[in-house]
Amino acid sequence: xxxxSVKIRSFSERGYILELKDIKQLVEENAPEGKITKVDVEGPxxxxxxxxxGFFIDNNDKVRKLxxxxxxxxxxRPNAEGILEPEKARKIVREIIPEDANITGIDFDEDFRExxxxxxxxxxxxxxxxxxxxxxxxxxxxxxxxxxxxxIVSETIKGxxxxxxxxxxxxxxxxRSVGRRIYRxxxxxxxxxxxxxxxxxxxxxRSSILLQTPESNVLMDCGINVAASGSDRYPDFRASKIAxxxxxxxxxxxxxxxxxxxxxxxxKYGYEGPVYCTEPTRDLMTLLQLDxxxxxxxEGRELPYSSKEVRATIKxxxxxxxxxxxxITPDMRLTLYNAGHILGSSIIHLHIGEGLHNLVYTGDIKxxxxxxxxxxxxxxxRVETLIMEGTYGGRYDIQSRRRDSENELxxxxxxxxxxxxxxLIPVFSIGRSQEVMMVLENYSRYEELDIPIYIDGMIWEATxxxxxxxxxLKGNIRKRIFNGQNPFLMDNFERVKSKERHSxxxxxxxxxxxxxxxxxxxxxxxxxxxxxxxxxxxxxxxVGYQAEGSLGRRxxxxxxxxxxxxxxRMSNLKVNMGVKTIDGFSGHADRRQLLGxxxxxxxxPKRALIVHCESKKCMNLxxxxxxxxxxxxxxxxxxxxxxxx
Ligand SMILES: [Zn+2]
Ligand SMILES: [Zn+2]
Numbered sequence: 001x002x003x004x005s006v007k008i009r010s011f012s013e014r015g016y017i018l019e020l021k022d023i024k025q026l027v028e029e030n031a032p033e034g035k036i037t038k039v040d041v042e043g044p045x046x047x048x049x050x051x052x053x054g055f056f057i058d059n060n061d062k063v064r065k066l067x068x069x070x071x072x073x074x075x076x077r078p079n080a081e082g083i084l085e086p087e088k089a090r091k092i093v094r095e096i097i098p099e100d101a102n103i104t105g106i107d108f109d110e111d112f113r114e115x116x117x118x119x120x121x122x123x124x125x126x127x128x129x130x131x132x133x134x135x136x137x138x139x140x141x142x143x144x145x146x147x148x149x150x151x152i153v154s155e156t157i158k159g160x161x162x163x164x165x166x167x168x169x170x171x172x173x174x175x176r177s178v179g180r181r182i183y184r185x186x187x188x189x190x191x192x193x194x195x196x197x198x199x200x201x202x203x204x205x206r207s208s209i210l211l212q213t214p215e216s217n218v219l220m221d222c223g224i225n226v227a228a229s230g231s232d233r234y235p236d237f238r239a240s241k242i243a244x245x246x247x248x249x250x251x252x253x254x255x256x257x258x259x260x261x262x263x264x265x266x267x268k269y270g271y272e273g274p275v276y277c278t279e280p281t282r283d284l285m286t287l288l289q290l291d292x293x294x295x296x297x298x299e300g301r302e303l304p305y306s307s308k309e310v311r312a313t314i315k316x317x318x319x320x321x322x323x324x325x326x327x328i329t330p331d332m333r334l335t336l337y338n339a340g341h342i343l344g345s346s347i348i349h350l351h352i353g354e355g356l357h358n359l360v361y362t363g364d365i366k367x368x369x370x371x372x373x374x375x376x377x378x379x380x381x382r383v384e385t386l387i388m389e390g391t392y393g394g395r396y397d398i399q400s401r402r403r404d405s406e407n408e409l410x411x412x413x414x415x416x417x418x419x420x421x422x423x424l425i426p427v428f429s430i431g432r433s434q435e436v437m438m439v440l441e442n443y444s445r446y447e448e449l450d451i452p453i454y455i456d457g458m459i460w461e462a463t464x465x466x467x468x469x470x471x472x473l474k475g476n477i478r479k480r481i482f483n484g485q486n487p488f489l490m491d492n493f494e495r496v497k498s499k500e501r502h503s504x505x506x507x508x509x510x511x512x513x514x515x516x517x518x519x520x521x522x523x524x525x526x527x528x529x530x531x532x533x534x535x536x537x538x539x540x541x542x543v544g545y546q547a548e549g550s551l552g553r554r555x556x557x558x559x560x561x562x563x564x565x566x567x568x569r570m571s572n573l574k575v576n577m578g579v580k581t582i583d584g585f586s587g588h589a590d591r592r593q594l595l596g597x598x599x600x601x602x603x604x605p606k607r608a609l610i611v612h613c614e615s616k617k618c619m620n621l622x623x624x625x626x627x628x629x630x631x632x633x634x635x636x637x638x639x640x641x642x643x644x645x
Contacts, residue, residue: 017330017354020183023070030069032062037079041179042172043274043318044326045073053078054138072327076143077113083141089115092139097132101125104149108142111168115142120149151486154464156287163314171315178274178318181248186330188214190353195387195609196641198242199223199235202615203638204391205258208235209361209611210242213352216329217242219250220348220361224261224292224303227547234262234304239639245270248329252277253363254345255284255430257292264289264309267316276326276334279319280344280469284430286314287461295522322346322377337377340366341587342431343466343473345373349380357645358382360605364389364612366586367593369402371438372431372466374474376589378600385644386605386631388598390613391545392590393621405584406439412539412580417451417510421537421577426525426552428518429458431587432544434466434488436514438477439585441487449492454504456496456524457516463488498524505531519550526551530564530573538577543585555579591621598625607644608633 018026023046024039031048035056038049048066050056056063056076067074084092086108093106093115101124107116119125125146126133133144150157164171190213198219200207205225211218225233237244244266252260252275263275263285277285289310296303320326320336328334331353336346341364348361360383365376392399400408416423427433433455440453455463466473467488470481480487496504501524504511515525529551532538546552554562555575564573589597598608608631610618618635625633636642 017186017327018070018072018183019185019330020180023072023183026070027066030066032059035062040176041183042075042175043178044182044328045075045175045179046070047075047077049077049079051079051082053082053141053143057134057138073324078141078143080113083113084139089140089142093117093136096136096139098124102149105147107165109165109168111172113142114145115140116145116147118147118149122146122148148468148470150464150468151481151489152460152464152467154283154461154468156283156290156461156465157468160283160286160314163311167315174272174274174316175318177272181273182327182329184330186215190215190331190356191645192643193352193357193359193645194641194643195359195385196240197611197636197638198237198240199225199638200258201611201636201638201640202613202618204612204614206233206235206262207253207259207363207612208262209387210240211332211350211352211359213331215331216248217246218248218329218332218350221253221259221363222250222262222266223256223258226257226261226292227549234265236639243270245272247271247273249273249332249334250275251328251334251348252281252285253348253361254339254342255281255288256342256364257288259363260285261289261292261303264305264313265303267309267312268305273316274328275313275317276320276328276336277317278322278336278344278346278472280465280472281346282314282317282319283465283468284342284344284462286310287458287465288430289313291458337380338374339363340368340370340373340376343373343434343469347377349383351382353645357384359385359387359644360601361387362389362597364391364587365589365597367589367597370435370474370587371442372435372474372477373472376597378597379602383601383603383605385607385609386598386601387609387611388594389588390594390610390618390621390635391588392586392617393594393610393613394591394617395620397591397617399586399590400582400584402584405582406443408582408584409436409439409541409543410443412541412578412582413512416537416539416578419537420508420510421535421539422510422532423512423539423541424525424528424532424577425512425514425541425543426518426520426529427459427514427516428544429462429516432518432585433459433514433516434463435585435587436543437463437493438487440492440512441490444490444492451492451509451511452494453492453512453514454494454496455514456501456528459514459516460495496524501527504528518544518552519546520552520555521550530566533573533575533577536576536578540577540579542579542581543583545586545588556581594621595624595628598629598631604629606632609642610635 102120105118198208207221333351339345470478517523622633
C-alpha cells in the first residue's frame, strides 16, 4: 500500500493525553529497530523521519501499528539524503506514470519532502492497489501528494496553494510550535468546563463561543455582523477580558462571514496559534475575507484587518477531513462532521478531558434534502452538551417543501420565458447559487431549457471551488464529476464579465440571470435590477434570506417605486417587473428540521444551548426542546458564561 499516512478515525481509537516525550518514548519502544531516526510533531500530527522509506512502503502495517499505539495521526518522512534531485525525480515520475493520467503539474516542497502531482486521472497515478505510486516513491524518495486537476480553475485555490508553497519553511516552523503546544505538559487537571458567548447569542451575526478548561482556551467561530455598525459588528473580546495571544486554537465551522469574518483580526493582535477547519472552508473563507476587505475599502467601511492578515490566517490553518480526530490541546480532541449547510460546513465535536465531557456545536445546519449536500450528521460517539443554531427556529418558521419550491421556480421561469421576459435571481455567491444551478441543470436533463443562464459576480469562482472538492458534494454529483460529466459545466451556464452585462440587458431574448449580492445591497444584482425593473414581462425571484433594511427585503415587502442613481443622476424607478419569493431553498434547517434534528441526535444530549437567532425565537425553541425532549435548554445572551461541568 502506498499510504504513508495513517489517520485516526474511530472513537475507540482515541488515546490518552500524551506529552511529546511520551510520544518519543513510545516510538522508540515500538518502531522497527534502527528505522526511525527522529520524531517530531507538526500540529496534531506525529512526523517520523527515516533513512529507509522503501521499508515502510513494503511494511505499511508497521506504520499502522505505531498509529494504533500512539492513537495519533502519523506521517512518514524521508531524511534529506534519501531524496533525488527534483529534476531527476520529475523525469522518473513522467516515465513511470502512464501518459493517460494526464499530469498537469509537478512541484516539490523541500521542507516537507513532498512531491505534488496534479493530474486529471488520479486512479492511473495511484495504480492497482497503489503499485504505481509505490514504485515512484521508492525510486525518488519524495512523499507523493496528489491533486486532482479541477475542470474549472479556481483563482482562490491557486492563490492559497501558492501562499502555502512559498511559505513552506515558515509554515513548518508554525506547525512545529503548534505541535509542541498541543503535546505540552498539562498544568492543571480538567475538572471544570465553561462556555462564554462572545457574539451570536440572541442575534444572527458575529458568532463566537469561547470554551475554557483549567488548561485550555479554545474559540469556536469568530465572525462579524455585516449589517451592524460600531462595536456590535465584532465579538466582544474586550468585555470578556480574553487575552488573544493566550488562545490555544480557533475552530471555524464554515466560511460565512458571520462565522469567520473576524479571524484575521486575531493575527493582527498577537495570536499565533492554529485555525482548524475543512479544506473547502479554508478556500471559501479566503475568498469571502478578501472580498470583504476589498468592499470595506471601496465603501469607506474598512475592516480592522487587511489582506496581510488573511494571508497569515491561511498559513496558520490546519485542515481536517470530516471524521478525522485531532488533538488540539492537552485536554481537547476535535472531530468535524458534515453540517449540510454549505460546502465544507462542519458540526464541531469536542471530547474534553479524559472522557469527562462531549460537546457538539452545530454551526449552521441543514437537516433536509438539497441537491448539493448530504443532510447534517446526527450520530456522535458521545454528546452531553448541544449548542444549536436556531435561525428559523421560531414558531412560524416553516419552509415550503423542497419539491414544491423547485416546481414553483421552474413554473415562474417558464411563464416569464413565454412572455419573452428575463428572470433575475439575486443569490449569495456560495451555496444558494450552486443549489439553484443544480435545480436548473436537473430540469434541463428532462425538459428542454433552451435559454442561457448567466452567472455573474463571484458565483463562478465559488462554483470553481465547489468542483475542486467533489468528495464534499452529494454522492450523485460527485460521481458525475469523477466520470467527466460535471453538471456545473452544462452548456446553458454562461459566465458573465462585467462589460458583457450591457448586451445581456439590451438583448430581446429571454434568459435567467444569477447575480450577487443576494440581498441586493450592491453588486451586479442591483445593476440588472435597475435596468430590468421597468418591464412587466421580467421577473425577480428571491430564493434566500433578506435582512431587515436591505433593498431585497423592501422589494419583498411591496416597494414599487424608488429613487435610484443612474449615470450620475437621481431618478425615479417604477418597479413593474414581477416580484416573487420562494423560500424552500434555504441552507438553514427550519423549525420542523431543528426539532427533527433534536429528536434524532444520538446519543441524546443532557443540555441544549440555542444560539444564532433573534431573541424571541431562541427562547421559544429552547422552551420547546425542554418540553418535547427533556433537555435542560436555555437561550444565553452575549457575555453569559455557562459552566457545563
Ligand atoms: Zn452560514
Ligand atoms: Zn450563520
